[in-house]
Amino acid sequence: MRFMVIVKATAETEAGVMPSEELLAAMARYNEELIKAGVLLDGAGLQPTSKGARVRFSGDKRTVIDGPFAESKELVAGYWLFQVKSKEEAIEWVKRAPNPHSEDSEIEIRQLFELEDFGDSAAVKHHRNLEQRYPGRQ
Numbered sequence: 001m002r003f004m005v006i007v008k009a010t011a012e013t014e015a016g017v018m019p020s021e022e023l024l025a026a027m028a029r030y031n032e033e034l035i036k037a038g039v040l041l042d043g044a045g046l047q048p049t050s051k052g053a054r055v056r057f058s059g060d061k062r063t064v065i066d067g068p069f070a071e072s073k074e075l076v077a078g079y080w081l082f083q084v085k086s087k088e089e090a091i092e093w094v095k096r097a098p099n100p101h102s103e104d105s106e107i108e109i110r111q112l113f114e115l116e117d118f119g120d121s122a123a124v125k126h127h128r129n130l131e132q133r134y135p136g137r138q
Contacts, residue, residue, distance in 0.1 A: 001083070001084060001085065001086065001087075001090075001111060001112075001114075002041065002081060002082065002083055002111070002112040002114070003081070003082045003084060003087070003090040003109055003110065003111050003112065004079060004080075004081055004109075004110045004111075004112060005043075005079060005080040005081070005082055005090065005093075005094055005107060005108070005109055006076050006079050006107065006108040006109075006110065007045075007076065007077045007078040007079060007080075007100045007105070007107050008074075008075070008076065008077060008105060008106045008107065008108065009048075009049075009075035009076060009077040010077070010101045010103055010105060012101060012102065012103065013048060013077040013101065014048045014049060014050070014068060014075065015048070016047075016048045016050070019045075019100075020102070023098060023100070023102075026098035027098055027100075030096065030097055030098055031043065033096070034080070034082070034093065038083070039082050039083060039084055039093060040080060040081070040082065040083075041081040041082065041083050042079075042080070042081040043078070043079060043080035043081060044078060044079065045077060045078035046076060046077055046078055046079075048067070048068065049067035049068045049069040049075055050067045050068035051067065052066075052067040052069075053065060053066050053067060054067075054069070077100070077101075078100065081112075087109065087111065090109050091109060094107050094109055115127055115128055115131065
């Protein structure tokens with residue numbers, strides 16, 4: 001099972017405050033544990049939304065909205081992508097993570113859909129063929 005582990009943004013991350021050397025070192029140790037256990041597929045911190053954009057869809061119309069965006073508690077500051085056996089295992093790994101911020105923070109855990117979740121169809125077969133060409137996938 002794959003899980004997206006979402007580090008929620010804070011006012012500090014949205015202001016572009018960089019993590020301390022101590023936090024960077026703690027995260028490196030944690031990521032090393034994840035790698036050694038074969039859990040970590042990917043992970044990164046994200047730049048503040050002031051450097052981002054959103055594309056709003058309304059029928060065939062597309063509208064680009066430049067950041068920053070309000071409500072930092074609803075925004076994403078970083079992520080990990082885990083490969084584990086269960087949601088419980090993902091939770092246990094996240095509980096071992098260093099606090100990603102110098103203040104109270106929250107990490108969300110969401111399971112990814114796998115193609116097997118959709119049954120069998122021509123569109124699913126097409127996706128399965130495309131998946132073989134995704135960078136980093138075997």
